Amino acid sequence: MSSQHSDTRTQILQATWQLMEQHLGQPIKMGDVAKAVGISRQAVYLHFKSRTELMIATSNYVDEIKGLNERLNIYKKATTGVERLEACVEVWGHYIPEIYGLAKALLATRDTDEATAAAWNNNMHCLRDLCQEIVETLKQEGLLNSAWSPEEATEIFWTMMSIHHWEQLTVECAWSNQQYIDKMTVMLKKMLIK
Amino acid sequence: MSSQHSDTRTQILQATWQLMEQHLGQPIKMGDVAKAVGISRQAVYLHFKSRTELMIATSNYVDEIKGLNERLNIYKKATTGVERLEACVEVWGHYIPEIYGLAKALLATRDTDEATAAAWNNNMHCLRDLCQEIVETLKQEGLLNSAWSPEEATEIFWTMMSIHHWEQLTVECAWSNQQYIDKMTVMLKKMLIK
DNA sequence: ACTGGGATTGACACTATGTCAAGTCAACAT
DNA sequence: ATGTTGACTTGACATAGTGTCAATCCCAGT
CATH class of the missing domain: 1.10.357 (Tetracycline Repressor; domain 2)
Structure with missing residues (x-):
C-alpha cells in the first residue's frame, strides 16, 4: 500500500501502454516492459503474475484514464x-x-x-x-x-x-x-x- | 520432381490448411503439422524453409483450389x-x-x-x-x-x-x-x- | 551393386514465459 | 541500535516453440 508500490505498478502500466501504442499489435515482451521502467524482469512478476494479467490491468488502467x-x-x-x-x-x-x-x-x-x-x-x-x-x-x-x-x-x-x-x-x-x-x-x- | 516429393508437400499443405480451419486463428505449430501428416517435424523443413513460407504456400495452395x-x-x-x-x-x-x-x-x-x-x-x-x-x-x-x-x-x-x-x-x-x-x-x- | 534424395533421429542454439531461492537495501518499528 | 518487513535484484532453472545441423537409414532408378 506504500506509495512506492503503487508507483512502480503505475509505471509498469504506463510503460506497457506506451509500448502497445508504439508496437501496434506486435506482441510486447515482459523484458521490454521491465527495461522501459528500469527494473528487472522479475520485478514485473511481483506486480502482475502473468503477461495476461498485465494486459488486462493495462486495459483497466487506460479505461480509468481515457x-x-x-x-x-x-x-x-x-x-x-x-x-x-x-x-x-x-x-x-x-x-x-x-x-x-x-x-x-x-x-x-x-x-x-x-x-x-x-x-x-x-x-x-x-x-x-x-x-x-x-x-x-x-x-x-x-x-x-x-x-x-x-x-x-x-x-x-x-x-x-x-x-x-x-x-x-x-x-x-x-x-x-x-x-x-x-x-x-x-x-x-x-x-x-x- | 518425383510424385513422392510433391505428394508429401501437398499432404503438408493440406494438413496445414485443415489445422488452420480447426484452430481458427490460434497459431499452428510445425510439430502439429508434421504429426498430422505422419512425418517428422524436420521433414516439414525439407519442403518449407520456415513457418512463414509454409503459411504463404498454404495460401497459394488454397487459392489454387478455391x-x-x-x-x-x-x-x-x-x-x-x-x-x-x-x-x-x-x-x-x-x-x-x-x-x-x-x-x-x-x-x-x-x-x-x-x-x-x-x-x-x-x-x-x-x-x-x-x-x-x-x-x-x-x-x-x-x-x-x-x-x-x-x-x-x-x-x-x-x-x-x-x-x-x-x-x-x-x-x-x-x-x-x-x-x-x-x-x-x-x-x-x-x-x-x- | 551404387548412388542420390526423401526421410529419420537426436542434438543444439535461441527466444520467450514463468518459477524459484537467496540475498540486498531502505524504511520503519520497538 | 537493532530487527523486521517488503520491494527489488541476481541468477538459475523448467518449459515450449522455431530453426539448424550432422549422422544415418532406406528405397528407387541407373
Whole structure:
C-alpha cells in the first residue's frame, strides 16, 4: 500500500501502454516492459503474475484514464435519435485513435487468450449497449428504417463502429479521422434512418 | 520432381490448411503439422524453409483450389451495376466461410510478419479491384450516390466486405451466412446507389 | 551393386514465459 | 541500535516453440 508500490505498478502500466501504442499489435515482451521502467524482469512478476494479467490491468488502467464515461457528457446532451447518433459517432471516432494501440494488443491475443478477449469484449459491449439505445430512440421516433428489426439495426450499427472498420478506412485507405467521422455519420444515417 | 516429393508437400499443405480451419486463428505449430501428416517435424523443413513460407504456400495452395476466379463466372454474366453488385456479394459471401480459417491464420500474423501480410493483402486487393469496377459501372449508369466520390465509394464497399465485418456479424452476432448476404446486399445498395 | 534424395533421429542454439531461492537495501518499528 | 518487513535484484532453472545441423537409414532408378 506504500506509495512506492503503487508507483512502480503505475509505471509498469504506463510503460506497457506506451509500448502497445508504439508496437501496434506486435506482441510486447515482459523484458521490454521491465527495461522501459528500469527494473528487472522479475520485478514485473511481483506486480502482475502473468503477461495476461498485465494486459488486462493495462486495459483497466487506460479505461480509468481515457474512460468513455466522461466523454459521454456530449452524448447526454443530445435528445433526439439523430442527434444521439451523431454524438455517438463523434465521441467514439475521437476515442478510437487514443486507444488504438491497446485495442490492437488485446485483439491480437483474442484467439489465444480467453481472458484478454473477455476484457476487450467488455469494452465493446458498452458500445453495443449505446448503439442499442440509439436504435431504440430512433424506433420510438418512428424513424428507424423498416428494412431492419431493432436487433439487426443495433448489430449493423455496432459492426460499422468496430475498430477493424475504423482501421481499414483510416490505416488502409488513408482517410483522415475527421473524414471517418463525417462519412460514417452519413453512412449510418443512410442505413438506419427511414 | 518425383510424385513422392510433391505428394508429401501437398499432404503438408493440406494438413496445414485443415489445422488452420480447426484452430481458427490460434497459431499452428510445425510439430502439429508434421504429426498430422505422419512425418517428422524436420521433414516439414525439407519442403518449407520456415513457418512463414509454409503459411504463404498454404495460401497459394488454397487459392489454387478455391480460387475466386472460377467463381466469378456468375459475376461475369451480370451486366448492370446493380446485378454486378448483387453477384459480387453472393460470390464473396459464399467464399468467405470456405477460407475463413486461412484468413484468420494469415491475419493473425499480419502485425508480426510482413511476408504473410503481403500474401493476404494480395488477395484483398483482388476484391478491391472488383469493388472499384462495380462502382465505375454504377457511375457510368448515373446510379452512384453523389454523396461519395468513386474512390470513397470503392473504399466503403471494400471495407463493408472485409472478413472482419463478416466475422463480427456471423460469429459475434450469430447471423446466418444467408442473412449476411441478403442484408449486406440491401445495405450496400442503400449506401452506394442513388 | 551404387548412388542420390526423401526421410529419420537426436542434438543444439535461441527466444520467450514463468518459477524459484537467496540475498540486498531502505524504511520503519520497538 | 537493532530487527523486521517488503520491494527489488541476481541468477538459475523448467518449459515450449522455431530453426539448424550432422549422422544415418532406406528405397528407387541407373
